[in-house]
Amino acid sequence: MIKLDSKIPDGKLSEKWTNHKFNMKVINPANKRKFDIIVVGSGLAGASAAATLGELGYKVKIFTFHDSTRRAHSIAAQGGINAAKNYQNDADSVYRLFYDTIKGGDFRGREANTWRLAEVSNNIIDQCVAQGVPFAREYGGTLANRSFGGAQVSRTFYARGETGQQLLLGAYGSMNRQVNLGNVEIIPRREFLDVVKIDGHARGIIVRNLVTGELEKYASQAVVLATGGYVNVYFLSTNAMNSNVTAAWRVHKRGAAFANPCYTQIHPTCLPVHGEDQSKLVLMSESLRNDGRIWVPKKPGDTRGPNEIPEDERDYYLERRYPAFGNLVPRDVASRNAKYVCDEGKGIAGGKAVYLDFSDAFNRIGKDGVKDKYGNLFDMYANITGVNPYNVPMNIYPAPHYSMGGLWVDYELMSTIPGMFVLGEANFSDHGANRLGASALMQGLSDGYFIIPYTMGNYLGTEKPEKVDVETNEFKETQQNVEENINKMLSINGKQTVDSIHKRLGHLLIDKVGMSRDEQGLKEVINKIRDLREEFWTDVKIVGKANDINQTLERAGRVADFLELGELMAKDALNRNESCGAHFREEYQTEDGEALRNDEEYKYVAAWEYKKEGEWELNKEDLEFENVKLATRSYK
Amino acid sequence: MSEKNIKLTLNIWRQESPEAKGHFEKFEKEISPDASILEVLDEINNHLEAEGKEPIAFESDCREGICGTCGFVINGQPHGPLPKTATCQLHMRNFKDGDSLYIEPFRATAFKILKDLIVDRSGFDKIQVAGGFISFNTGSAPDGNAISIAKEIADEALDAAECIGCGACVAACKNSSAMLFVGAKVSQFAILPQGQPERYERVQAMVKVMDENLFGSCTNTYACEAECPKGISVLNIARMNRDYFMAKLKTGTNE
Structure with missing residues (x-):
């Protein structure tokens, strides 16, 4: 059983982050350049993290499977980004943004994380304006706002319907500046396939070069995963074609707990x-x-x-x-x-x-x-x-559209694998059982610009990890593992295409683990997913070679992981005998059809620990609400 | 939405590797007018895979016209016949039953073909690294409303900033010039007050790397603006040129 230590600081909610920043270890500027950090994923969270860690003086390598870091799916976010600026004078405040987010998430999020998110939201807007992000303006020259779902104040900043694009290009620019200065190196067209652990800590990664097909090893003193969400498990979703769970899933199989996988948002x-x-x-x-x-x-x-x-x-x-x-x-x-x-x-x-x-x-x-x-x-x-x-x-x-669930992280955004940090949509942390509109961009940039730069220092300053060599056995074994997995897939040579299996998985999930769920359906679907996984591993057809551009092989690896995740989503939904936010169990509803929570028994984060294929152990992180009163969400 | 299916002949560029000689492969297809051209390619690929043949390699991601990943030359035009439309947003209802389509990669000396329809556009990133940013460290920003920016200025900057970095401008240009792409980025920051301190260094640094990466010169045919899926204006090129000459005057260099 994993020990879940959320590391939530003591003290008043509004002072936790300030105090924690003071209490964390700080690394002096001259020593920062001695640390190598790997960032995987270049969306809002990854790019902003790479930029800021680079500014601090760390040596950063950032990986993306795209041809350019600017293509990450954050770019497609349309509507906007929230902040508690109260520019509209409509009684907004950090507390109100915090409360709306906790309530919007149906009281299944962590108070301390959500407060911190609301607290730094204002800094994000300032930061982006300074970078030259052309937010919408009023005629008088001030920043414009609009309203979004789940809030009665107007706190959303936007750039036409292309807010994600403009914020991402801002972070991309800041990161490029660090490339220019020699602190960040961008390594594109690489897909993360496994994490390398040494003495239990994340110390490097194995990636596949998507042009040559070669497997490559990279070492570092810490790894940051910012690889987005997993709703492409449904096949049809609003996510980009390449969005997938592989990075998070492979890390999960190496020991990182996966939290609340059944919380998926249907937009x-x-x-x-x-x-x-x-x-x-x-x-x-x-x-x-x-x-x-x-x-x-x-x-x-x-x-x-x-x-x-x-x-x-x-x-x-x-x-x-x-x-x-x-x-x-x-x-x-x-x-x-x-x-x-x-x-x-x-x-x-x-x-x-x-x-x-x-x-x-x-x-x-x-x-x-x-x-x-x-x-x-x-x-x-x-x-x-x-x-x-x-x-x-x-x-x-x-x-x-979005996955609130993801890899479990503590207050410092570290997973249950020491040295492995998880940011943005890939983690589970801030949105509870439902995310409000215009909060994803806020969380991605909060994690990247304003949280990881501090908490990374605390980890490196405490652990003082040494540099490792990629020729060690741990790297070789992990690489070999990845290679065997690829060869196994290529050797199946069955009859069904990767997409046809993925579509069937999607149908099963949207039907039984979509907008409404029930016990019988969930039990059925678990068996069906297992059968489908078996079919994949005996009858899938992948043409092409390992040492070439092979997009079918790329998709096959991702679908193989989705076939495992799908089962865990159903298991998690079956375990949670209540309705909360996006997780709606038909058996648990009020007389007029609203979600009926069961705070007594399910006021916890379900953090699943991987045992072996199809077998997980449930770990619970109890959620404490000291600052908000648990209430039935009402939007009447 | 859907009417009856239409029959098309698709001639698609196949090329095994950068060094290999490419050729067109012909596919006859009956398809729904509601399908996007990328969905037609998906379907062709599904059939190819089922037959054990190598699918057509092509890149796409958001399929909403904003990530800039996809892009083919279709019947001689980058992103096809519709104005202000990225390849992924091109739906088959825009073609007639019996039409023939020729689908090729974006061709330019600066864009090496990697396989089939996939090209290497990393030159764009190199240009951005040279100066496509405002030097500003996280954490030191003043309040967002401390800088007042007129709505017209913000809108003009956003018009330039909408560039999706797809490379259609380069593919459209007979000289393979990247000046619309670079002009758009230079302009975004030249228009905004935040971009003023580095304005003249930025334009010189970006133009230098543009030239180093085998992009050609601009000869004012405006093909780039005509094919740009976001309708980025050639005025951005004029603005960049003006700033570039101003920069030379200010710094007294004549590189």
């Missing part, structure tokens, strides 16, 4: 599925819910066009059920309600889609006003669907 405003050959789903920013109204026809199976359905025959179901928050309820609530109305046959033409209607906004601020705020999203919609959303309401449906 309410995505384009509906149109066919079996579709490769991915497209998100329309949640910011659209600010001005768009969501509705379905009152009559099930209504086949009339949206503009022919009169006002009194429409059901604005979110406004009806949640008058206080209306269309701005948190994502899990909005998604689940879309599912319900569609299950009742009230979806568009009886199918799986609901309307997102801007007619009122057109009347209020004009089409130009809407275009100014959401122009690129409207263009994207028109482009993909071939329908002009200025004339016909958008069709939307929920799609897998």
Whole structure:
């Protein structure tokens, strides 16, 4: 059994981080350059970490499987980034952002982490402005804000519908500056395949060069994993084609606990599925819910066009059920309600889609006003669907979007493998059972710019790890292991393509471990996933060679890991006999269909420890709430 | 949304390695007009894999037109026939039943072909490393509202900053010039007050590395702007040129 020590500092919530920063070890500037740090992943968390660690003087190597670090999937984030600036004078504060995030996560997040996130949120905005991130401005020259789901204040900073792109390019620039100065080295087109442990500590990595196929060994004194989330396990999701769980999963199998894998966010405003050959789903920013109204026809199976359905025959179901928050309820609530109305046959033409209607906004601020705020999203919609959303309401449906679960980390963002830090979406830490909109960018940059630079020093200053050589046995054995795994996959030579197996896994999971779950379905799906995994390892077909560009091989390795993760997601969902946030068990709901938590028995983080394939041990980190009162989430 | 399927002939560039001689391979395909061109390639690849043949190597990631990973020359145009549209956003409803498509990689001396449709665009990163940033250490920033920036200025900077770094401008240019790409980055910072302290050093450093990486010169054909999926304006090139000459005057160098 792993000992889970969350290392949450003592003292008042608002003083924990300040005190902890003082209490942590500091490494003097001249000594920092003696430490090599590996960062894997170059999204917001990885790039900002590499940039800041480089600024401090550490020697950083950053790896990405992309051709350029600027391609990481953070770039696709549209809507914005939260901060408790209170620029709108609407009574926002660090406490309110903290409380909204804890409540939005349905009281399954860590108080101390969430407070720290809210606390540094303001620094992030300052930092990004200084870097030249062109945030939206008011005519008077001040920063503009908009509202997002799960909040009643306007605290979201944005750059049109391309906030992620602009923030990532800011971090990319800062990192490039460190490359220029010789502190950071970027090593692209490499896929992380295993971590090398020496005396229990993370001391290096094995990567595959995606151009030559060669396996390469890199040593360091600490490793930072910032490799994103895992909802591509569902095959169809809003994640980029290459987003995957492999890095996190391989680290999990080497001893890092995996926390709350069943907390996956199904985002309410995505384009509906149109066919079996579709490769991915497209998100329309949640910011659209600010001005768009969501509705379905009152009559099930209504086949009339949206503009022919009169006002009194429409059901604005979110406004009806949640008058206080209306269309701005948190994502899990909005998604689940879309599912319900569609299950009742009230979806568009009886199918799986609901309307997102801007007619009122057109009347209020004009089409130009809407275009100014959401122009690129409207263009994207028109482009993909071939329908002009200025004339016909958008069709939307929920799609897998984000994983709140991830590798377990302590307050210093270190996993249960010493020296292995996990940042951003790859860790589990800040969002509880549901993430609020515009909080992912905040967390990625908080982890990278403002937390790891301090906690890394504490680890290195305490452990004082020596440099290691890549010719040691530990490196050779790990590399050999990876090589055997690749050769095993290539030698199967069965009949099914990698994608066809991945699609089947996706169907199983979205059906049974998606927006709603139940005991029987979860038990069934565990067996089906095991069978499918068996099929993969006996009947998959991977063409091409190991020592060449081989994208099929890359995908095969990722799907093999998804096939294990899928089982753990179902296991975790089955273990959690309550509904909370995005995890909704049909057996546990209130009379009017809201999530029914069981704080007495499940107020804990489920941190799963890998034993062998298909076998895990559950470790629990009890969550303590000293500063907020555990309440039933209400957005009515 | 979907109408009936259409039949297309796709001629796709195959090239085993940078040194190998490439050729077009022909595929006849019946496809849904709702599919994107990348989904058509996915399907072709699925069939190839099922038959034990090597799939077509091509790169893509977000498939939302923002990461800049994908990009082919389609019927002679980088990212295909639609204006302001990245390859992944090109849907088959834009083609007619019976059309023939020629799909090739972005070609330029500076972009080595690695395999099939995959090219090496690392020259872009080298240019950014030379100066595509504001020198500013984490932790020392003043309040975000301490710098007042007029909405028009912020919008103009964002127009330039929207570049996705795909390389279509280079592929479109008969000289393989990267000046639209570099001009966009130089402009973002030249427009903003935060970028002023390093303005003239930045433009010189970036142009120098651009030239070193085998990108050609600009001869004002504006093909780059026409093919840019984000519609980045050639005015950014003019702005870069002006700053570059100003920099030479200020520093008195004549490199």
